[in-house]
Amino acid sequence: MTLIAGLRCSDGIVVAADTEHTFGSIRFQDHKLLMHPSIRTASCHPSELKESPFRVVAAGAGSSDYIRMTTDDIRVQVGETPADLNVMTTAVRSAVEHTHERIFRHWSPSDPSRPSLALVVGLRHGTELKLLRTSDIAVSEVETAAFDGSGAPIAHYLAAGLYRPRHTSTVGLNVAVQVFRAVKESGIYVGGNTELCILGQGKVFHVPGGDASYLWGLQAKLHRAIRVI
Numbered sequence: 001m002t003l004i005a006g007l008r009c010s011d012g013i014v015v016a017a018d019t020e021h022t023f024g025s026i027r028f029q030d031h032k033l034l035m036h037p038s039i040r041t042a043s044c045h046p047s048e049l050k051e052s053p054f055r056v057v058a059a060g061a062g063s064s065d066y067i068r069m070t071t072d073d074i075r076v077q078v079g080e081t082p083a084d085l086n087v088m089t090t091a092v093r094s095a096v097e098h099t100h101e102r103i104f105r106h107w108s109p110s111d112p113s114r115p116s117l118a119l120v121v122g123l124r125h126g127t128e129l130k131l132l133r134t135s136d137i138a139v140s141e142v143e144t145a146a147f148d149g150s151g152a153p154i155a156h157y158l159a160a161g162l163y164r165p166r167h168t169s170t171v172g173l174n175v176a177v178q179v180f181r182a183v184k185e186s187g188i189y190v191g192g193n194t195e196l197c198i199l200g201q202g203k204v205f206h207v208p209g210g211d212a213s214y215l216w217g218l219q220a221k222l223h224r225a226i227r228v229i
Contacts, residue, residue, distance in 0.1 A: 002032060004060065006120035007171040009165065013198070020190060032061070033058070055078065056121065057199050067117060084125060162226050187222065
């Protein structure tokens with residue numbers, strides 16, 4: 001099981017995923033983030049860069065092999081096409097449709113053994129950014145925040161009291177860290193590390209102006225939300 005997330009912020013997009021994979025009673029750790037075109041790493045530190053080098057960052061929930069197949073397809077299509085957000089969005093739709101046409105059509109939608117696939121995809125072209133969410137064959141643009149996976153209901157509830165689109169990606173990243181930590185403690189098969197990446201020009205270790213005061217109160221707000229839930 002898993003938890004993936006995408007947060008739109010004032011200066012970028014935060015994409016996150018846990019690393020725990022579950023097969024029956026077996027659990028193991030592996031990446032759930034695809035970062036393209038750079039070599040995949042567990043995290044991105046834009047504080048050391050003028051801007052994020054990544055054009056596509058995708059987090060996947062569902063059947064591991066099909067997540068990798070679909071994200072590889074996205075990587076290949078984006079790599080072969082001119083850099084344009086509309087073309088990149090079409091590449092995501094095409095890859096998702098291709099997976100369903102080749103694989104998922106062999107199962108009835110009501111079949112409990114049918115594989116599942118959900119993605120949160122951040123796209124960048126220059127200073128333009130877009131956040132997409134896929135659910136089954138549907139691909140839609142996200143204007144605020146998106147969560148998917150077994151931990152999504154709790155994450156939605158916690159984030160509702162913490163996250164605001166007007167916040168910087170620094171704050172968004174810290175919100176994601178705290179939400180993931182709380183969901184992992186709930187014991188619903190979300191675990192391992194939390195992989196994070198900022199797509200855009202946000203900085204990991206720089207908190208401007210009034211954002212600092214918000215972060216100081218973040219832990220207290222999260223504790224209150226956990227007590228309620």
